[in-house]
Structures are given as structure tokens and as C-alpha cells.
Amino acid sequence: MAERTSIDQQRWWQKWKNHRYTRIVMFAFLGLITYGLLASNVMPEHTELEPGTVAQQDIRSPLTIENQEATEQQVDEAVNEVDPVYSKNPRYAENQIEKIRELFYVVEEVRADADTENENNDNFAEDQLADVRTELPDQMNDEIDDETIVTLLTASESELETALEHTTSAVHDVMSSEIRMDDIADATNEAETQVRLSSSASDSLVQAMTDIVRFGVTSNFMIDEEATVEAREAAEDTVDPVMIREGELLVEEGEVITAEIYQELSVVGMTEDVSIVYPFVGLALLVTLLISMLAYYLNDARTSIKQNNTYLLLYVFIYTLTLLLMKVVSLMHPVELSGLSYIVPAALGTMLITILIHSRVGLFTSMVFAVIASIMFTAESASVLNYAHGLYVFFSGAAGVFFLIKSQTVSRLLQAGVFIAFINAVVAAAVLMLQNAQYSWFEIGSNLGFAGLSGFIAAILAIGFLPFFEAAFGILSVTKMIELTNPNQPLLRKILLEAPGTYHHSVMVANLSEAACETIGAKGLLARVGSYYHDIGKTRRPHFFIENQMRIDNPHDQITPTLSKKIIIAHPYDGAEMLRAQKFPQEIIDIAEQHHGTTLLKYFYHKALEEDENTAEEDYRYPGPKPQTREAAIVCLADGIEAAVRSMPHPTAEKIQTLIQKMTEDKLTDGQFDECDLTMKELQKAAQSMEETLRGIYHTRIEYPDEEHLRTGEGGLNR
Structure with a gap:
């Protein structure tokens, strides 16, 4: 295998790889790079416009928000348009009549309490008037003349009764109808006329009665405060909030900025008097x-x-690379x-x-992107x-994940580019249709064309970056694993030439472990490659096996x-050491080192016990x-099973199963699977898969007859 230096061989990374703060630092870096690349996108777009200036370009609202000031203004207008609600209150007439009765009652009381001996006193009338005034309320004192009270004091009892009857009757009759504030004078004249026409009393008494009626008649059609409040609240409820819609044109190019327009710009946060801190705080929280x-x-x-910080570092590099490309396109x-983004x-x-x-990490990351x-x-x-x-990027990323789950060869990557291009075009078309705008054919073609081109660019870049990441991080990709299965690989040729039995055994173990891993959802190709090299250490002393x-x-x-031990x-x-010397991926080294x-x-051990009964099992x-890992556990199991079955003289299905x-x-029971995440259910499925594979290998064969039997026709083959 060609020499290459991965990050795992770098001293600085070996020092920091397993440091307890390494993962925290890398996640913090992800947060900082994300925040740094997005900060410019949330910076508020403040205008330098002031009331009275002219807009140099169209300005649209970046969000949907209620213009509370405009809403309150419309509410005030609606409330002010509601007239006060008036209603007739029958209690007003009753109250006024009760006041008139009180006047006559006070007069009668004063007349009864008067000292008859003082009737010839020159001050007798004034004293009675003073007594009446003392008993009457202030309102009545202000509106009833002295002459009226004196007339009542000097009238006979029958005249008082007549006066009481006519005044109360007139007030009652007039106030039985609605009397507004503007109608009080007319109602008073009507009551006075009724008193004059209905009474045959002396002029002074009639004058006194008209004075009393003038006091008694008042407005009974007043503002109903409760009904007025309800009417105004109903009018307020009919006012819809004044909304500034996202994308709404606030200012046209060349338009003069009025106070109203400036207020709308302030509401949507586009003036300098609005704080710019909140968007950055919101981005930090997000x-x-x-x-x-x-x-x-x-x-x-x-x-x-989960536990390998080298892979986390790789993730950080891929994450950062993708965000940088997204940022470049956004600029x-x-x-x-149209559709260039x-x-x-x-x-x-x-x-x-x-x-x-x-693939699970890729799918979750597509949501983050x-x-x-x-x-x-x-x-x-x-x-x-x-x-x-956001939807476009999610579907584009998810499409790449789904297409590469089962196979990740170079040809598959190119096919993935075609698939992603198709999905991108579908999403772009869906967005255009949802917007329901009148796009030209050129704009539609431009959007779909750029969306499709994105898929091919992503596939080409992936093919280009893949070897770099594999070499830099010592990653065992599918492409690299397929390369390692080539029989011309130096170590595989070494096994084949120096330990042919081990080579055959390794191929058998590879068949068993790959099928078992694929059954439980583990990496079958990794198990196959690991099986090929798991016994490379036997080449140092091949004849001892x-x-x-x-x-x-x-x-x-x-x-x-x-x-021997x-x-x-x-x-x-020895095998792990040889693989490390050839710079093999760590996953293959781990399988070779852990397969026993x-x-x-x-x-x-039993042979040693025959020589020394005190031999320790641990030795x-x-x-x-x-x-x-699950792959290492499956190779461990397959290695023992293949060797055991090969040693059986006459393997049958029942013997293999047992x-x-x-x-x-x-x-x-020996605890060999205690440190991997292989479940009991997965172990059972893996064992069943190995059983089926071995049955196919050791199936019953036809026992062909020898040459003598063919000549004589025995065996039924010579016809």
C-alpha cells in the first residue's frame, strides 16, 4: 500500500485527540463559524432617509408586523364617530315630583310650628321664610323665589292642596315624554301653561305654581354612560389591525419621505433610531x-x-467547507x-x-444546512x-444521502449527481408554482437549469475532495476498501504466496462476515476487507499454523x-504492526488486533496442564x-466458526448448526462481545447468516462414478 501520512500520525493531533476539552472546542468552533458567516445576513438594513428627503430606491418591508400607531389612530377615529347613547329615565320625573312635595311639606311644617302669638309681629313673615329656607336643600333655595315661598306660607290649606296637585300633575304630564337638554324651555312653558289653564287660584298663587313648575321640569333624556361605552367598544372591535405585510412596497423610488412613511420604516426596523442589537442576540440564540x-x-x-475525535474533526472540515461554498454563492x-442561488x-x-x-449523520446535517x-x-x-x-437545501442534501446509503463507488457518485439534479429541479419547480407568479419561460428555464447544475457540481466536487479527506484523515471509504480488496495489494499477495492456507481461510471468513454484517445492518464491506487482512501476522511464521x-x-x-502459546x-x-507500518486505515488494524x-x-492450555497442573488460565x-465494534465482533465469530467447520471430517447441516x-x-459466555454494541438479536441473526452461508459451501455433492463404472455402464450414466 502506498505511503501516506494521515492526521492520526501527526504528533500534535495525537496529543490533543483524546483531550477532554477537544470536543468542546470543536463544537464551539462550529458555533463561531456558523455565527460569523450568518452575522451579515441578520444585520438590519438601516436607511439614511429622514422626513422630507427623497428615496433613491424602492424599499419593501422585510417582515409582517402590526403598525400599532396606525391601528390606534383608526380606533380613535372609529370611537369618535360613535355618538353618545341617550335614554329616558323615569326616575327623573319621580325625583322632581318628590322635591316639590318636600317643598310643600316644609311649608306646612313651618306654618304649623309658627307661634300664633307672634302673628302680629312685623317680622313674622321673614321668620317663617327663614325657617323654610333652612329646611330646603341648596338647589331649591337657589331656584325658588322668596315671593313663591311667602305666597305658599300665606295661602290657605285648600289652596296649598290645589297648588300641590296642579304642580305635580303638570310636572308629571310634561316629563312623561322625552325631554332633551335643548327641549327644557319648551317643556317648562308647556307645564306653566297647563298650570295657568287648569287653576282658578289667585294670580299670586298661580305665579308661585309656575315658579315651582319651572323648578320641577328638567331633562329626563340623558346620556347612558354604560350603553355609550358598549357602543364605542363595539366600534373599536370592528377596526382590523393595520398590518405591514412582508414584501409590501413602503417607498417608491423618487418618493418624498413623509412623517407617516418614516413611521412605517421605523416599525419594520429600517431607521437608525431602532436598535441593531436584537437581531444579533437572536442569531446567537438560534x-x-x-x-x-x-x-x-x-x-x-x-x-x-461518537468516540473518535478524528471523525469529529473531519466533520468540522466538511461542515465548514460546505458553509463557505454556500456563503460564496449567496454573495x-x-x-x-434568475435562479442563480x-x-x-x-x-x-x-x-x-x-x-x-x-448516512444518519448526513441526513441530520442536511436539516442543519x-x-x-x-x-x-x-x-x-x-x-x-x-x-x-431552506427547503431546497434540505431536499438536495437528503437526496444525496438516500442515494449513497447502499453504495458509494465513483460511478454511484456520478449517478447520485444525476439524481440530485432531478430532485433539485423538482423542488425549484415546486417553489415557482407555489409562488404563483407570472414567470417568463427564460426565468423558469434559468431556475431549473441552475438547480440541476447544482447536483452535477456537488457530485464532481465530492469526487474531487474524497481522496483528499481519505488521505488526510486516514478514512476507510468504500472506494478505498474496494482498492484494498485487489489481489495485487502487496500484503494480500504476501499472504497468498507465503501462507496460502491462511489466504483461503481469510477469504472464507470474509464471505461469512460480510453476509452476517449486511444481515444486521453493519458495514459488510469493512468486515470483508478486515477479514482479508486479519491474519496477516501469520505470514511471519506461517508453518506454525x-x-x-x-x-x-x-x-x-x-x-x-x-x-507455542x-x-x-x-x-x-504482529499483523497490527505490519498494517501500521503500511499506513493501513485504523479500522482494518483494529479488526486484526481484536479478532481474537x-x-x-x-x-x-490443556497441553500445558498435563505438564504443570498449576498453569494459570490467564497465561x-x-x-x-x-x-x-460490531464488524470486529462478527469477524471474531466468523474466524472461529470457519476454522472449526473446516476441521470437521464430514460436515452436515445439523453438525454445522450445532x-x-x-x-x-x-x-x-466468555464475555468477548461485552465491549461492542452488538445486541443479542443481532448476534442471533449473524449466526443464522453464517449457518446459511456454510450450508451453501458444504452442501451435498453428487458422487460421480469412476472410469471403470463408466465403461461397464454401472451407475446409470452410460446409456
Whole structure:
């Protein structure tokens, strides 16, 4: 394999790779780069216009908002147009009649209490008048003349009764009708006329009665405060809020800025007297939430990025590269070409993430890119968010993920470009139809053309960047794994030439493990490549392994169990060392190093017990580590099963099934799968897949007759 230096071989990265703050720093960097690239998009577009100046261009509203000042003005106008509500109150007539009765009652009381001895006193009348005034309320004192009271004091009882009857009757009759404030004079004249016509009393008494009637008649048709408030509230409810709609033309080019227009510009935040802090705070909150969700997902998802900071660093590079490309395209808006922003190769990031990391991470990232695009591509939109472009980026990225889930070859990448181009064009067409605008055929073709071109650009860039990321980060991509399966690879040729039995064994293990991994949803191709190289360490001492001992004696019969143990146990670590020397991807090295876990060399352990009963079992176990991934665990199981089945003299389906079940239970009981995320259900499916594969290999064959039988016709073949 060609020499290459990945970031894992760099000393500075080896120092910081597993530092406890490394992941925090990288996620913080993601937040900062996202915020930095979006800050210019949320900066408020302040105009330098003042009332009385002339607009140099059209200005449209960037958002939909209520113009509260205009709404309040319309509410005030509607309320002011509502006239007060009047209503007749019958209690007013009753109250006035009661006041007249009180006047006559006071007069009668004063007359009764008068000292008859003082009747000839010159001051007698004045004293009675003073007594009456003392008992009467202020309002009546102000409106009733002294002559009227004196007349009542000097009238007879029958005259008083007549006067009371006529005055109350006149007031009652007149106030039985509606009397507005403007109608009081007419109503008073009517009551006075009624009193004069209905009474035959003396002129002085009639005058007194008209004076009393003049006091008694008042307005009974007054403003109903409660009904008036209800009417005005009803009028207020009929007023709709004055809304400034997103995209609404606020100022035309050449139009003079009035106070009203300036107020509308202030409402939508386009004047200098509006604070610019809030948009940046809002962006900070949104980016923090977005990166927090991304960090939670990446730290929780069952992918290589969960614990391997090299993959997280790779993700940071791809994420940053994609955002930079999106930003560059977003800055091309001054070029007045319809649909040019659709050329953004947003699918590049999700395609690279799917190939190099995992499809689930790629799909989640497509949603993150969609949110970012909805903020970044707002130059041609009046809104602060461009939802159409967010949808476009999401579907474009998701299309790349879905098409590359099962295969990631170069030809598949080119096919993915065609598929993404088609999806992009469909989304662009859907957006145009939803807008329902009258676009020309040139504009439609331009939008669909740029959208389709985006898919091809994304695929070409992915093919170009893929080797760089593979080499820089030591990533084992599908392309690289297919390259490693080439029999002309130096290490594979070394196995084939120096340990042909091991080579055959490795091919068999590869068939078993790949089928099993694909059954449980693991990386089958990784298991195949790992199986090819898992026993490369045996090439250092090939004849000490039974599959390579053809026509020779077993050298272990001539050495001690301790030495045999050292030779056998060394081969996983010798293989890992050889793979590291050839700069192989870490995943392949891990499978070679972990494919025996901490299993026991039972044969040599029992052989050692025959020589020394105190032999410790731990001395005859592989030092590990145990399999850390599902692929390594499957290769570990397939390696033991293939060797065991190959040693069976006459393998049958029943024997194979029993053997696989026993070996699976033994490894599970021995704790070999404790450190990987292989579930019991997946282990059962993997074992069943290996059983089916081995049945196909060791199926019953036709026993062809020999040459003698063919000549004699025996066996039924010579007809």
C-alpha cells in the first residue's frame, strides 16, 4: 500500500485527540463559524432617509408586523364617530315630583310650628321664610323665589292642596315624554301653561305654581354612560389591525419621505433610531440551539463520530467547507440572473459525510444546512428567513444521502449527481408554482437549469475532495476498501504466496462476515476487507499454523506449550504492526488486533496442564482488546466458526448448526462481545447468516462414478 501520512500520525493531533476539552472546542468552533458567516445576513438594513428627503430606491418591508400607531389612530377615529347613547329615565320625573312635595311639606311644617302669638309681629313673615329656607336643600333655595315661598306660607290649606296637585300633575304630564337638554324651555312653558289653564287660584298663587313648575321640569333624556361605552367598544372591535405585510412596497423610488412613511420604516426596523442589537442576540440564540442539538446528536448516535475525535474533526472540515461554498454563492446575488442561488452545491457536504462518516449523520446535517440556508440566502428576499431556499437545501442534501446509503463507488457518485439534479429541479419547480407568479419561460428555464447544475457540481466536487479527506484523515471509504480488496495489494499477495492456507481461510471468513454484517445492518464491506487482512501476522511464521501445514510435520510437536502459546498469541499483534507500518486505515488494524479478543488457547492450555497442573488460565489467553465494534465482533465469530467447520471430517447441516450455536454461546459466555454494541438479536441473526452461508459451501455433492463404472455402464450414466 502506498505511503501516506494521515492526521492520526501527526504528533500534535495525537496529543490533543483524546483531550477532554477537544470536543468542546470543536463544537464551539462550529458555533463561531456558523455565527460569523450568518452575522451579515441578520444585520438590519438601516436607511439614511429622514422626513422630507427623497428615496433613491424602492424599499419593501422585510417582515409582517402590526403598525400599532396606525391601528390606534383608526380606533380613535372609529370611537369618535360613535355618538353618545341617550335614554329616558323615569326616575327623573319621580325625583322632581318628590322635591316639590318636600317643598310643600316644609311649608306646612313651618306654618304649623309658627307661634300664633307672634302673628302680629312685623317680622313674622321673614321668620317663617327663614325657617323654610333652612329646611330646603341648596338647589331649591337657589331656584325658588322668596315671593313663591311667602305666597305658599300665606295661602290657605285648600289652596296649598290645589297648588300641590296642579304642580305635580303638570310636572308629571310634561316629563312623561322625552325631554332633551335643548327641549327644557319648551317643556317648562308647556307645564306653566297647563298650570295657568287648569287653576282658578289667585294670580299670586298661580305665579308661585309656575315658579315651582319651572323648578320641577328638567331633562329626563340623558346620556347612558354604560350603553355609550358598549357602543364605542363595539366600534373599536370592528377596526382590523393595520398590518405591514412582508414584501409590501413602503417607498417608491423618487418618493418624498413623509412623517407617516418614516413611521412605517421605523416599525419594520429600517431607521437608525431602532436598535441593531436584537437581531444579533437572536442569531446567537438560534446558533447556540442548533449547535447544541448537533452536539447532542453526534455524541449520542451510534456512529464512528461518537468516540473518535478524528471523525469529529473531519466533520468540522466538511461542515465548514460546505458553509463557505454556500456563503460564496449567496454573495453572488448582485448578478441579476434568475435562479442563480440554486447553483449552491449543498449536497456536497451531506454526500461526503455519508461516504466518510455515516448516512444518519448526513441526513441530520442536511436539516442543519437547511436552517442555515434559510438565513443565509435572504439577499433576494424581503423576509428575514428564506423558507424556500431552506427547503431546497434540505431536499438536495437528503437526496444525496438516500442515494449513497447502499453504495458509494465513483460511478454511484456520478449517478447520485444525476439524481440530485432531478430532485433539485423538482423542488425549484415546486417553489415557482407555489409562488404563483407570472414567470417568463427564460426565468423558469434559468431556475431549473441552475438547480440541476447544482447536483452535477456537488457530485464532481465530492469526487474531487474524497481522496483528499481519505488521505488526510486516514478514512476507510468504500472506494478505498474496494482498492484494498485487489489481489495485487502487496500484503494480500504476501499472504497468498507465503501462507496460502491462511489466504483461503481469510477469504472464507470474509464471505461469512460480510453476509452476517449486511444481515444486521453493519458495514459488510469493512468486515470483508478486515477479514482479508486479519491474519496477516501469520505470514511471519506461517508453518506454525495448521492451515499452512501441508505435507510437513506440525512444528508445535517439537516445542513446549509455552513457546507455542507465544507464537500463536503474537500473530494478531504482529499483523497490527505490519498494517501500521503500511499506513493501513485504523479500522482494518483494529479488526486484526481484536479478532481474537481475550479468548483462551484451549489446546495449548490443556497441553500445558498435563505438564504443570498449576498453569494459570490467564497465561494462555490473548491479551486483547476485545472487539470494540460490531464488524470486529462478527469477524471474531466468523474466524472461529470457519476454522472449526473446516476441521470437521464430514460436515452436515445439523453438525454445522450445532457447532455455530455452541461457539456463539461460548464466546458470549466468555464475555468477548461485552465491549461492542452488538445486541443479542443481532448476534442471533449473524449466526443464522453464517449457518446459511456454510450450508451453501458444504452442501451435498453428487458422487460421480469412476472410469471403470463408466465403461461397464454401472451407475446409470452410460446409456
